[in-house]
Each structure stands twice: as structure tokens, then as C-alpha cells.
Amino acid sequence: xxxxxxxxxxxxxxxxxxxxxxxxxxxxxxxxxxxxxxxxxxxxxxxxxxxxxxxxxxxxxxxxxxxxxxxxxxxxxxxxxxxxxxxxxxxxxxxxxxxxxxxxxxxxxxxxxxxxxxxxxxxxxxxxxxxxxxxxxxxxxxxxxxxxxxxxxxxxxxxxxxxxxxxxxxxxxxxxxxxxxxxxxxxxxxxxxxxxxxxxxxxxxxxxxxxxxxxxxxxxxxxxxxxxxxxxxxxxxxxxxxxxxxxxxxxxxxxxxxxxxxxxxxxxxxxxxxxxxxxxxxxxxxxxxxxxxxxxxxxxxxxxxxxxxxxxxxxxxxxxxxxxxxxxxxxxxxxxxxxxxxxxxxxxxxxxxxxxxxxxxxxxxxxxxxxxxxxxxxxxxxxxxxxxxxxxxxxxxxxxxxxxxxxxxxxxxxxxxxxxxxxxxxxxxxxxxxxxxxxxxxxxxxxxxxxxxxxxxxxxxxxxxxxxxxxxxxxxxxxxxxxxxxxxxxxxxxxxxxxxxxxxxxxxxxxxxxxxxxxxxxxxxxxxxxxxxxxxxxxxxxxxxxxxxxxxxxxxxxxxxxxxxxxxxxxxxxxxxxxxxxxxxxxxxxxxxxxxxxxxxxxxxxxxxxxxxxxxxxxxxxxxxxxxxxxxxxxxxxxxxxxxxxxxxxxxxxxxxxxxxxxxxxxxxxxxxxxxxxxxxxxxxxxxxxxxxxxxxxxxxxxxxxxxxxxxxxxxxxxxxxxxxxxxxxxxxxxxxxxxxxxxxxxxxxxxxxxxxxxxxxxxxxxxxxxxxxxxxxxxxxxxxxxxxxxxxxxxxxxxxxxxxxxxxxxxxxxxxxxxxxxxxxxxxxxxxxxxxxxxxxxxxxxxxxxxxxxxxxxxxxxxxxxxxxxxxxxxxxxxxxxxxxxxxxx
Numbered sequence: 001x002x003x004x005x006x007x008x009x010x011x012x013x014x015x016x017x018x019x020x021x022x023x024x025x026x027x028x029x030x031x032x033x034x035x036x037x038x039x040x041x042x043x044x045x046x047x048x049x050x051x052x053x054x055x056x057x058x059x060x061x062x063x064x065x066x067x068x069x070x071x072x073x074x075x076x077x078x079x080x081x082x083x084x085x086x087x088x089x090x091x092x093x094x095x096x097x098x099x100x101x102x103x104x105x106x107x108x109x110x111x112x113x114x115x116x117x118x119x120x121x122x123x124x125x126x127x128x129x130x131x132x133x134x135x136x137x138x139x140x141x142x143x144x145x146x147x148x149x150x151x152x153x154x155x156x157x158x159x160x161x162x163x164x165x166x167x168x169x170x171x172x173x174x175x176x177x178x179x180x181x182x183x184x185x186x187x188x189x190x191x192x193x194x195x196x197x198x199x200x201x202x203x204x205x206x207x208x209x210x211x212x213x214x215x216x217x218x219x220x221x222x223x224x225x226x227x228x229x230x231x232x233x234x235x236x237x238x239x240x241x242x243x244x245x246x247x248x249x250x251x252x253x254x255x256x257x258x259x260x261x262x263x264x265x266x267x268x269x270x271x272x273x274x275x276x277x278x279x280x281x282x283x284x285x286x287x288x289x290x291x292x293x294x295x296x297x298x299x300x301x302x303x304x305x306x307x308x309x310x311x312x313x314x315x316x317x318x319x320x321x322x323x324x325x326x327x328x329x330x331x332x333x334x335x336x337x338x339x340x341x342x343x344x345x346x347x348x349x350x351x352x353x354x355x356x357x358x359x360x361x362x363x364x365x366x367x368x369x370x371x372x373x374x375x376x377x378x379x380x381x382x383x384x385x386x387x388x389x390x391x392x393x394x395x396x397x398x399x400x401x402x403x404x405x406x407x408x409x410x411x412x413x414x415x416x417x418x419x420x421x422x423x424x425x426x427x428x429x430x431x432x433x434x435x436x437x438x439x440x441x442x443x444x445x446x447x448x449x450x451x452x453x454x455x456x457x458x459x460x461x462x463x464x465x466x467x468x469x470x471x472x473x474x475x476x477x478x479x480x481x482x483x484x485x486x487x488x489x490x491x492x493x494x495x496x497x498x499x500x501x502x503x504x505x506x507x508x509x510x511x512x513x514x515x516x517x518x519x520x521x522x523x524x525x526x527x528x529x530x531x532x533x534x535x536x537x538x539x540x541x542x543x544x545x546x547x548x549x550x551x552x553x554x555x556x557x558x559x560x561x562x563x564x565x566x567x568x569x570x571x572x573x574x575x576x577x578x579x580x581x582x583x584x585x586x587x588x589x590x591x592x593x594x595x596x597x598x599x600x601x602x603x604x605x606x607x608x609x610x611x612x613x614x615x616x617x618x619x620x621x622x623x624x625x626x627x628x629x630x631x632x633x634x635x636x637x638x639x640x641x642x643x644x645x646x647x648x649x650x651x652x653x654x655x656x657x658x659x660x661x662x663x664x665x666x667x668x669x670x671x672x673x674x675x676x677x678x679x680x681x682x683x684x685x686x687x688x689x690x691x692x693x694x695x696x697x698x699x700x701x702x703x704x705x706x707x708x709x710x711x712x713x714x715x716x717x718x719x720x721x722x723x724x725x726x727x728x729x730x731x732x733x734x735x736x737x738x739x740x741x742x743x744x745x746x747x748x749x750x751x752x753x754x755x756x757x758x759x760x761x762x763x764x765x766x767x768x769x770x771x772x773x774x775x776x777x778x779x780x781x782x783x784x785x786x787x788x789x790x791x792x793x794x795x796x797x798x799x800x801x802x803x804x805x806x807x808x809x810x811x812x813x814x815x816x817x818x819x820x821x822x823x824x825x826x827x828x829x830x831x832x833x834x835x836x837x838x839x840x841x842x843x844x845x846x847x848x849x850x851x852x853x854x855x856x857x858x859x860x861x862x863x864x865x866x867x868x869x870x871x872x873x874x875x876x877x878x879x880x881x882x883x884x885x886x887x888x889x890x891x
Contacts, residue, residue, distance in 0.1 A: 003157055003212045004184050004192040011157055015212055017141035019159070021125035030139035037138040037154055037214040039224050054097035062249045062285065063093045069278045076271045082278075088701045089282065096290045119151035125208075138214055146196070147206040154198045155218040156209030158182055164205030166196055179416040180207065190219070193416065223615060241293065244669070244737045252284035255680070259687055266687070279697045280683050286672050288704045288712070293665065295709075296716030300661045308644040309654040310628065316640035318665070319623045320606065320651075321658030323529060324729045325598050327591065327607040330535040330542060331387070332627065332646045334549055335511040339387040341395040343476055343508035347454050348465070350472060359399055363453045367504045370486045372396045372405055374426045374437035388482060391509045409435070413494040423448070427494050436496040438487040442473040442506055445485030449503040461503060473506060480544030481508035482537070513549045520649040521550045528728030529655065532581045534591050534607075536561075539584040552580035561586040564593065572597050592617040604729065606651065608643075610635050625651060660720040662730065663808060666891065668715040670741050671798075671805040672708055677750025678757045678794045679703065685758075692776050692783060694761045694790045696848055706833055707795050710826030711802035717822045721810055741891035744874075749801065749867050756863035757793040760856055764789045778848075785850040788838055792852055793860040795834050799827050800864030804871040808891070809878050812868070 003011060012018055022030070054060065070086030122135040123145040130145055135153035138144070143159070146152060152166070164180040168190075181193040189195060196202075196209050198218040215221055256277040263273035297318075301311040311317050331337055341353045346363055358364055371392045377385035396402045408430055415425035423440030438445055446469060452461045459465070476483045487501035524531050531551055535542050539558050546552045557578045559567070564583065567575070575581075576598060583594060591607065595617050598605045606623035609615075615638040618624030626639035627646045636642050643650050682694035768782040776783040802823055803812050818824060837843045839851050877885035 001189055003155075004186075004189045004195045008157065008159055008210070011210060011212060015141040015210065017143070017210060019143070020128045021143035022139070022141050024126050027126060027137070027139050027142065030141065031137060034139060035215060036136040038136050039221055040216055051097065051101045054101050055093065060093050060097065062253065062281075063089050066278060066281055066285075067093070069274060073271060073275050073278065077275075082275065082697075085278070085282070085697050085701065088698075088705070092288075092291070092705065119153050122153040123147075123150075138211055140211055140214060142211045144209055144211060145206070146202050146209060148202055148204050150202045152196045152198055152200050152202065152209075154211045154215075155213040156196050156211045158194050158196060159208050159210050161207035162205050164207040165203040167201045167203050168197060179414050180205075185421075240736045241290075243735070245289070247737065248673075249285060252281045255284060256281040259683065263687055268687070275697075276683050276687060279700070280680060282679075282697050282700055282704075284676050284680055286676070286704060288709050289669070289672060291705075292668060292672070292709050292712045292716065295713055296665065296668070297661065299713070299717050300657060304654050304657050305644075307653050307657075308628075308647065308650050309657075310642040310644055311654075312640055312642070316623055318658050318661045319604070319640070320655045321660070321662045322604050322730050323606045323623060323655055323658070325530045325532060325603045325605050326524065326651060327532045327534050327594060327598070327605060327621075328648055328651070329608050329610070330533055330537055330545055331511060332610075332629070333608055333643075333648045334517050334533070334545060334551075335513050337387065337511060337629075337646065339391040339482070339509050339511045341391055341507055342481055342510040343506075345469075345472060345476070345506035345508070347505070348452070348468060348472075350476075353395065362455050363504060365400075366453070366488065367486055367507075368396055368400055369405060369409075370437045370439065370488055370504060371507065372400075372402045373409055373411070373428050374424055374439040374486070376424075387511070388484065388509055392484075392507065395507075413496075415496075415498075423498075425496065425498065427491060427496055429494070434491045434493060434496075436489050436491050436501070438489075438498075438501050439484055442483055442485035443470065445487050445501070446470070446503060448498050448501050449487050450500045452503040453505075458502060469503070469506070474540065476506065476508040477538065477540035478544055479508075479510075480513075480541055480548060481510050482541055483508050513545055514647060514649065516647070516649040517549045520652040523652050523656075523725055525550075527655070527659075527725045530579075530581075530603075532576075532583065532594075534583045534586055534594060536585060536587070539582065542582050542584045546580075546582055552582070554580055556580045556582050558582045558584055560584055561590050564590050569597060569600075573601055576601065588614045588617060592620060595621050606655075608648075608651070609639070614638075656720060656725055659724050659727075659730075660718075661716075662736075663721065663724065664716045664718050666736055666741070667718060667805045667808065668712040669736055670745050670891065671712055671715055671801050672704075673737075673742070673745035674749045674753065674801050675703055675708065675794060675798060677746050678753040678790075678797070681754045681758070682790070690773070692765070692786070694758065694787060695794075696787060698847060699787070699791045699849075702833075702837065702847065703791075703794060703798075707798060707830045710829040711798065711823055712826070714820055714823030714826040715802065715805055718806055718820055721807060723809070738891045740888060744889075744891065748870065749804070752863055752867055753794060753797040753801075756797060756860045757790045760793040760859045761786050761790040763859060764852070764856060781850060784844075784848055785852060788849040789852045789856045791849070792834060792838065792857060795830060796857060796860040797864055797867070798830065800867050802827060804867055807875065809875055811872060811875060813872075 006014075055064065067086045067090040070082045070089060074082035074086065119135045121132055122138060123130055124133050124138060125131075125143045125145070126133070138154050144153065144156060146164070158164075158180055159182070161180045161182060166178060166180055168178060178193065180196070183194055185191070185193040197220065198214075199220040213221075216225060259280055260273050260277035263276060264270070300317045304311055304317065328334060344351045344353055344355070344358065344364070344367070346361060346367060351358060351361075375389045375392055377389035377393045393402060409428040410430075411426050412429050412434070413427040415423075417424035417440065421440075422444045423438060425436055425438050427434055427436050438448060446461070446466055449461050451458045452465060453459075473483055473485075484507050486504045486507065488504060489496070489501045521531060533542055533546055533551060539560065543552070543556045543558065546556060557575065557580050559575060559582075561583070562585070564572070564586065572593075576594075583590070586594075588609065591609065591614065595605050595607050599620075599622070604622045606625060607617050607621040608625045608627070609618045610627040614626075614635050618626060618635060618638040623641065624639035625641045625643060626635040628636070628642045628644040629646045641654065679695060679700045685691040686693045764786040765782065768785070770776070770782065803817065806812055806820060806823065807815055837847050838849050844850055874885065874889045878890050
């Protein structure tokens with residue numbers, strides 16, 4: 001990593017090259033040895049393999065086995081409807097696989113942004129001649145020619161340059177294109193002006209570079225490697241859903257196998273035992289769970305998109321709800337990204353930029369000229385460039401004709417700004433006179449000055465005046481202003497020394513906090529979410545902004561980037577436990593370090609970023625959030641969410657939506673699980689008590705994939721309860737399927753549904769003249785009517801259950817029975833579907849149903865009212881903070 005420090009002659013020896021470049025023969029030998037100049041990402045699997053991989057999870061395997069058993073049962077006993085059962089179950093497997101495939105396919109796109117950064121062709125010297133070659137054929141030792149508009153294909157050391165500027169923002173984060181030089185200007189290779197990096201862009205000028213690194217050995221290659229090595233973080237919801245499916249599936253298989261054995265032991269035929277084992281598994285496995293979940297997350301994602309939060313990975317919607325720490329940038333996220341000049345410090349006095357007599361004040365025109373000429377912002381086709389320099393030009397143009405000023409004094413030399421020097425110098429010429437203009441960090445500018453302009457005099461810059469300027473500068477910075485110092489001097493040529501400048505004044509610029517951010521920060525604190533500012537800005541500016549938005553409410557705990565580099569993991573963990581945290585002057589790799597440290601402490605971390613070098617942190621975080629307005633393509637691809645307005649408040653709104661999503665998933669899970677019991681008990685009664693089978697497998701699938709899904713989707717779209725942002729983030733130990741929910745769904749509401757459904761079933765049988773122990777054929781009209789009555793009873797109880805599950809704590813009557821239109825639509829669809837299945841002869845043949853009367857339906861209604869009454873009593877106890885209810889009834 002010293003290619004920028006050693007002499008060009010030494011680099012020629014190291015790369016075994018020369019000023020004429022390589023021969024074609026030598027380049028081919030090196031290409032075969034070192035490989036192509038490409039960015040290597042993880043092995044890209046074929047789409048078919050990716051799709052087939054979705055069938056490996058436990059849930060899919062279980063349903064595939066169920067499908068095979070159904071087809072086997074159809075083979076042994078044709079015409080019993082097992083063929084349709086197998087087709088229905090396999091359809092569920094395929095639908096779930098398709099949803100999962102499209103989500104996983106998004107991951108591979110993360111690397112596409114990197115690949116697009118490299119050019120397809122490059123101009124290279126081979127055999128002493130300049131030729132046009134594919135960039136992937138470049139090797140170490142090649143000499144390339146670069147001109148305006150070229151993408152740089154590999155890392156190289158400049159051996160020739162002509163007013164060459166390169167945009168390195170994709171690597172270093174610097175927003176302003178920087179002038180190149182042939183000399184080493186910084187110890188850090190990323191800061192030195194005599195190198196160019198793969199994937200960056202030549203903005204102006206031209207030059208030649210000696211390639212010393214290609215492919216994965218380049219700076220961008222190292223970022224790709226780091227991103228490759230950064231494992232995908234499974235979302236908490238993904239883990240929870242897998243856990244729920246695993247537990248339910250194991251329970252279903254265990255019960256199915258148990259009753260398969262019992263069936264054989266009591267003398268039932270093998271085929272009969274297999275069919276009923278399938279029925280039990282189908283009854284207990286929630287086939288509609290994953291489609292409902294995916295659709296619920298899609299709805300939530302659409303709602304968030306309308307609020308300027310674009311979710312790329314559906315499961316990440318909920319991750320926001322469990323976030324415990326947000327690591328946020330400052331500029332543009334907490335602030336408006338609208339830098340404007342606020343304060344002018346002239347003649348050792350502070351003035352507002354709106355001062356009416358400012359243009360007439362002594363020395364102001366000199367300051368204005370320095371602000372304009374020592375500036376790289378572009379005025380053609382609208383102003384663009386570094387936000388601070390744009391702010392300076394906008395201020396200048398509001399007072400003077402800067403175009404004429406720039407035309408009158410042509411720039412003939414530039415000493416560019418970098419993070420080490422913290423200053424910029426331009427030398428401009430007018431009427432054979434040279435003037436050097438200096439701009440930079442106030443403390444740096446002051447040290448380069450020997451005098452200061454005060455009113456009409458040039459006064460010696462003594463220690464007393466220096467201290468006064470420094471004190472006034474800190475006062476501006478403490479108000480959140482970004483402060484720059486300005487100076488000038490006359491020179492005899494385009495070259496100048498960096499001493500004996502005359503100090504002119506200071507300019508304070510302010511990027512105001514977004515108006516909605518303080519309230520968003522307050523919400524985070526109420527919700528138990530720690531917000532940490534991670535910025536590249538000065539600590540005083542960061543502290544000031546943090547104080548204005550309420551991020552800190554006392555003394556700030558600030559760690560600088562260079563201090564972070566030297567801090568051990570143990571000490572960093574101790575620091576991260578503190579409140580009022582700010583990390584200032586940090587780079588993206590340090591941001592990744594902070595994220596990993598927080599995750600090691602058990603935190604669920606959301607992090608913001610916008611640059612290519614933010615990709616590892618965005619990918620490693622539990623929730624990566626990129627900027628839609630100012631972010632790079634690679635950052636957007638690596639993130640889970642894109643802020644279309646770059647606004648911190650949007651993140652907080654998304655957190656509220658994420659918390660609501662988790663609560664709503666619990667609600668529809670409780671709703672779906674309740675109906676497993678009335679689906680299961682007909683098989684138990686049939687095997688144990690020789691009762692006619694009260695529900696067919698095909699009708700179970702109609703419940704799970706038909707009547708269940710509409711209301712479940714409505715529950716997934718329920719509005720947040722009033723205390724959703726008053727609670728702490730959910731613990732990693734919190735589960736979707738809790739013992740309390742399991743007991744309520746299976747042990748209370750499920751049993752009530754079983755009683756209601758069997759009561760209706762036997763009412764129909766006994767009313768039709770059936771006697772206990774009498775065998776009924778599966779196509780007997782009385783039997784089919786009783787089965788239909790059982791099915792309709794379950795659906796009626798589903799309607800009651802939908803209202804019960806709409807809230808966890810609040811009374812459904814306080815919320816309003818008719819406030820969730822999607823639940824009402826789901827119920828309407830459910831009723832229409834059942835009516836079609838029950839009252840149309842064509843459907844009777846397909847589903848094995850028969851029409852039932854009003855009397856049979858009314859039997860179930862009191863049990864639905866009972867479920868609502870029990871649920872309201874439970875919620876009332878929880879709202880009263882009853883200790884027993886909080887411990888045993890809250891789910």
C-alpha cells in the first residue's frame with residue numbers, strides 16, 4: 001500500500017514495466033497468470049437452481065410428503081378425492097416457493113451495482129501504441145490513457161496529468177471532484193492526489209497512469225470482498241416464522257403419526273389409517289400462513305412506500321419494529337441538506353448574512369471575491385458540487401455578477417483541498433497580476449496568515465487577535481454552523497508559498513435541521529430506541545445539531561474517528577452503553593465497526609448510508625437504509641429500505657409501521673390457529689369414538705386457503721393500537737407463538753368452536769333420524785348436510801374470531817366494529833364463498849356439500865357471542881393491569 005509514496009522508477013521495477021507499457025506477449029502471459037480484471041462476487045446460481053432451493057425448507061418438505069401421501073392414497077383407493085387434496089397441497093408449496101424465490105433473487109442484485117461501475121473498454125499502451133481494449137484484459141504494468149468522461153478501469157499511479165480532475169466520491173465519499181498531481185500529497189493512499197482508483201470517473205483534463213492493481217486487488221475490489229464476506233443477516237421475523245412453522249409442523253406430524261399407529265392398533269385398514277393421518281396433518285398445518293404473511297407484508301410495504309419508505313425485502317418491514325438502535329448520518333438525513341450562508345465575520349465582528357448594509361462594508365467585496373474564486377462549484381446548468389461551495393456561490397450570486405468576476409480573473413493554479421491539509425488555494429491572474437486566495441478550516445487559515453484586514457487597515461495578526469478569532473469561530477460552530485476561514489495575498493507567479501496570507505474573515509453556513517426530526521427523535525426515546533449520530537462532520541457542528549433536534553439532552557459523549565481506530569472492542573462496548581452518543585469524523589469502515597459492535601451487544605441495528613463504501617455496513621446491519629435522493633446505486637442495492645426523501649422522520653414512521661406489522665401478524669396467527677382445533681377433532685372423534693367424520697380434508701383446505709385468508713389479511717392491515725410507540729422494542733426472546741396464545745387459540749376458543757360445530761353436526765344427524773353407532777355412506781345426503789353444517793359453523797365462528805383478534809388490549813367496541821374495512825371485505829368474501837359452496841349444485845358435487853337452513857346456522861351464534869365476551873373480559877383485565885392477566889392472559 002505504498003504505491004503512492006515510492007518513486008515512479010521504483011514502481012516501474014516493482015511492476016516490471018516501463019514508460020512504454022507492456023508488449024502484447026507479456027500482457028497475455030500476465031493475464032493467464034493473474035486472471036481477468038473483473039470484480040468476483042459469490043458464485044451466481046442459475047435461476048432454476050434458486051427456485052428449486054426453495055423446496056428444501058421444513059415446511060415445504062412436510063407439505064410435499066403430504067402431497068405424495070395423498071397421491072398414494074388416490075392410487076390405493078381411486079375416486080375418494082385424494083387427488084384434489086394432493087393438487088391443492090402442492091399448489092400451496094409452489095406458491096410459497098415463488099414468493100421466497102423473488103425475495104432471495106433480490107440479494108444477487110446487490111453485486112450488480114459494483115459490476116456496472118467498471119468500464120467495458122479502456123485505452124492502453126501495448127507495444128508502444130495506444131489501442132482500445134476490453135477493460136477486463138488489463139494487467140498490472142499496463143499504462144492507460146485517461147481523458148474527460150472516462151471511467152477508470154483499475155488502480156493506477158499517475159505518470160502524466162494535464163489539469164486532470166477525478167470524482168472519487170464512490171470510493172472516498174468526497175462529493176467534489178479533486179485535482180490530480182504527480183506528487184504524493186498524503187500518507188493515506190485514498191487521500192493522495194497521485195493515484196486513481198477503479199470505478200471512479202475523470203471529470204476533466206487527461207493523463208496517463210501505470211496500473212499497479214486490478215480486479216479484486218483494487219480499492220473497489222476490497223469493498224466488494226468485504227461486502228461478500230459480510231453475511232446476510234436473517235431478519236428477526238424470518239427466524240420467528242421459521243420457528244412457528246417448525247413447531248406447528250412437528251406437532252402436526254407427531255399427532256398424525258400417533259393416530260396412524262392408533263388406527264392400525266384398533267384394526268383399521270392401512271389405507272384408511274394413511275388417509276386419516278394425512279387429514280390430521282393437513283388440519284394442523286396452516287397452509288395459508290405463508291401466503292397470508294407475504295400478502296400482509298406486501299400491503300404494509302405499499303403503505304410505507306406512500307410515506308417515502310421503499311421496502312425491498314418484505315420481511316424487513318417487521319425488522320424496523322424490533323429495532324433497538326438507529327445509527328444515522330447527519331447531513332441530509334437529520335438536516336435539510338440545504339446549506340446556506342448565515343453569518344459573515346468581517347473586521348473582527350459578527351454580522352448576519354441578511355444585514356442590509358453588508359455590500360457597502362469595508363473589506364466585504366474582497367471576501368466576496370475570495371468566496372467566489374476559491375471555489376470549485378459549477379455554475380453551468382445550475383449550481384452543483386460540494387454543498388458548502390454551492391452555498392458560497394449562491395450567496396455571492398445574490399449580491400454580485402459572479403460570472404463576470406470569474407471571467408475577469410482566470411485561475412492558473414490550484415492547491416486542492418484534502419482532509420489532511422484542510423485548505424484550498426487558487427492562484428488567479430488579472431492584468432498580469434497574480435493573487436492567491438485561501439479557504440479552509442479556520443484554525444488552518446489563521447496559522448497561514450501574518451496579518452488581518454480590520455476596517456481600512458492591515459493589522460499584524462498577533463496572539464490576542466488569533467485567540468479572539470478562535471473564540472468567535474467556536475461560538476459559530478457551537479450554534480451548528482459550518483465555518484470556513486478566508487485569506488488572500490499577492491504573488492509574483494502562479495506558484496505560491498503557504499505563508500504570510502492576510503486574513504479576511506469567516507463565513508458561517510447552516511444546514512438547518514428538518515422540522516419534523518425533533519418530534520421523531522422524541523418518539524424514538526419514548527419507544528426505547530437509542531439514536532446514535534455517525535457523521536464525518538466536525539464534533540462541534542455535530543453536537544450543535546444534536547442539541548437542536550433533541551438527540552442529546554445533556555453533555556454529549558463524542559468519539560472521533562481516529563480515536564475509534566485505537567479503541568478496543570471492550571472499551572467501545574462500554575462507550576456504546578452510554579447515552580447522548582455522537583461519532584464524528586468517521587469513515588464508512590468505522591461505521592461498519594460500530595454496527596458490528598452493537599450487534600455483538602445483542603442490539604437490533606438500523607443504519608443509514610449513501611455511498612459505495614457504505615455497502616458493507618448497510619448489508620451487515622439488521623436493517624440497512626439508503627438514501628433515494630443522494631445515495632449511490634450500490635448503496636440502494638445493498639440496503640433493505642430506501643428513503644425516497646432522505647428524511648430521518650421517515651425511518652421513525654417506518655418503525656411504527658414495523659411494530660404494527662408484528663402485532664398484526666400475531667393477531668392473524670391467533671385467528672388462524674384457533675380453527676385448527678375444529679379441523680382436528682373430527683378425525684380424533686372418528687378414530688376414538690367411531691363418530692362419522694364431521695369434516696372432509698377438502699373442506700379443511702377450503703378453510704385454510706379460502707375462508708381464512710380474507711379476514712386474516714384484514715387483521716394484517718389493522719391500524720396500530722394507541723400504545724404501539726410507548727413500548728420498548730420487542731426482545732429477541734419474544735415469540736410470535738407464545739404459550740398464552742397457544743392456550744387461548746387451542747384450549748379456549750378452539751374448544752368452544754368444536755362444541756358449537758359438533759352440536760350443529762349432531763343436530764342435523766339426529767333431526768334426520770340418525771342413531772348413535774349407525775354407519776353412514778360418504779355420499780349419504782344426510783351425512784353430507786351434517787358435514788356442511790359443521791363447516792358452516794366453523795365459518796360463523798371465524799367471523800366472531802376476526803372481531804376478537806382485531807385488538808390485543810383495546811376493546812373492539814372502543815376501536816369500532818366497522819373501522820377496518822378490509823376485515824369487513826374479508827368477511828363478505830368469506831360469506832359469498834361459503835354460499836357458493838353450499839347452495840350451488842355444481843359446487844355441491846365438487847366439495848361434497850349440501851344446503852343447510854337458518855336454524856342450523858343460528859345454533860352457532862351464541863357461541864360466537866361467548867367468544868367475544870370472553871375476549872373482552874381478558875382485554876379489560878389487561879388494561880386494568882391485573883397481575884394475573886398480565887402474566888397469563890396477554891399474548
